[in-house]
Amino acid sequence: MNQHFDAVVVGTGQAGPSLAERLGKSGRKVAVIERKLVGGTCVNTGCIPTKTMVASAYAAQLARRGEEYGVHHGGSVRVDMAQVWKRTRGISDRSRGNVESWLGGMPNVTLLRGHATFESPRRLRVGDDVIEANEIFLNVGGRAVKPDFPGVDSVPYLTNVGIMDLRELPRHLIIVGGSYIGLEFGQMFRRFGSDVTIVERSERLLPREDPEVSAAIVDILQREGIALHLGAECIELQGCAGDVAIVARCADPRMEVRGTHLLLAVGRRPNTDTLGLDKAGVATDEHGYIVVDDACRTNVPGIWAMGDCNGKGAFTHTSYNDYEIVAANVLDNEPRRISDRIATYALFIDPPLARAGLTEQEALRRGHDVRVGVRPMARVGRAIERGETLGFMKVIVDGRSNQLLGAAILGVNGDEAIHCLLDTMYAKAPYQTVTHAVHIHPTVAELLPTTLQDLRPAGAS
Structure with a gap:
């Protein structure tokens, strides 16, 4: 059966549903195609389930340390992996259900199940159906790399997906x-x-x-x-x-x-190898990522690529920003660009590492007049009160322009505090904007001004 739509969104990861809603509200007739689980990596096998498990692991560790806080539990800590799995799957499944309900209520949007492959730049096949559209938006995500190690085909191993299904x-x-x-x-x-x-x-x-x-x-x-x-x-x-x-x-x-x-x-690789991109003439790089310009446009007019499959970011927040860039350019006549994005991410161990902008080494390589401020978390009141003093704060400033170049916060609540600096960087405001601000006490963020008031040349002791 042949069906015609004004726009097709392939994949329901972080960028896909949001864009589908905007396209539908613009009056377009939209098809959303999903071959597996609605919600993509983040909802099903990424951020939401993994951070749910991280929370269980934190609870176990805190229980072991209870006596440090004057809390006595009277025995050793035992983790019930079946219960951890049940809690994790419950939260993930609810999140997926919410996305499915959201898609189902969108005006002018139809969810189609199946694997999409190109037959031409304007035609996709999904099972026995042929879908035609003038605008096609790819949001197909990625998956774990299978390395070429000797023995990989005979020795059983887990990926980030399989390890979350362990019950023991x-x-x-x-x-x-x-x-x-x-x-x-x-x-x-x-x-x-x-x-x-x-x-x-x-x-x-x-x-x-x-x-x-x-x-x-x-x-x-x-x-x-x-x-x-x-x-x-x-x-x-x-x-x-x-x-x-x-x-x-x-x-x-x-x-x-x-x-x-x-x-x-x-590592991970993009889910682009079974899309039939060659039949659409869509260019990919040597790693299989779809080549896009600063507005997520591919080399084929009318085809865009968002999220992990375009190689411009491997995070949920960059995928969502890709949606914002596409929507701005396609629907709002606003020329937003990928190159305006400041690199930022977090490693969610405990304590977490939060990063924004350049590292010190990157800033030096780019010829900046680098000034660095460092403060150990052992000198942060909030960390001391919580008994979580590992790590440090590090800020990087250009001494000529007074612009913040980057930051690393390895410490309790660093994944939240980093946004004080990130927003200042987006505003292109001088670092003194932070040093002159009054922050709430007692918090981790209140020590960011202090860290910035003690800048030294890179390499100085």
Whole structure:
């Protein structure tokens, strides 16, 4: 059956439903196509379920520390993984149901189930149906990379999706990948009660961050008993279910770790390989990401790409911003651009790492007159009161322009406090805007002005 729509949105991740609603309200007849679970990665296998599990892990850790606060529970802490799973799935399922209800109530919008593939720049096939439209918006997300390690096809392993379906606690979880997904799951399962080993190919964790940030995170993880193996090159997988091994033949000395479960967290790839993009003439780069301009337009007029599949950001908040950029350009005659976006993200270990803008090393490479302010969380009243003093605040300023260039807050509530600085950066206001502000006491954010009042040249002790 042939159907014609004014616009088609492929995928229901963070950008898709919001754009569909705007398009429908503009009077367009809109089809939304979803092949799997409404809500995309964030709702089903990403932010919402993982941060729900992080909350359970935090509760377990806080219970263990109860006596530090004068709270006595009279026994050891036991984590019921089946209950953790039930709570996680309940929150995720409710979120997906909310998105489905929202889509169902949108004017001029029809939800179609199935896998979409291009037959031409204006025609998509979904099962036996052919969908035609003048405007097509791709929001197809990504998935975990399957690395080319020897043994990957014979040794059982988990991805970020499968590990959240565990109902029993692994005795020893080995994680390959020392970036955001690997570190969050590593600390989480250590707090649940598993032995955890993290294997990373780079010489340090999070190599894109400044060295002192990486070192502080190593300290945080090792304090909790997580084993780390860095510089693990030439990785090979061995073993069978319940008895798996990682061998790094090029490590010095040669490294071998044995455990009961294996999580591979070595990156993600876009879901573009089965869209038939060649039949539409849509260009992709060498990694499969759809090539877009500053307004998310592809090389084919009338086709846009948003979210993880365009390679311009790998976060829910960047996907949503892609929707805002597309809606602004298509519907509001407002020339918003991807290049106006300031890089910002968080690593949700405990305490979290929040980042905005440039690192110190990036700022130096770009020729800025770098000024740096640092304050340990051990000198932040709110952190002291809560007994959570690990980490530090770091701000980076251009000494010539007085503009904030970037910040890292590794510490309690840093993922919220960072927005004081981020908003100042978007306003292009001088850093003195923050130093002259009056913040609420006692909070973490109240020490940001103090940190900015103690700026020193980069590299100064």
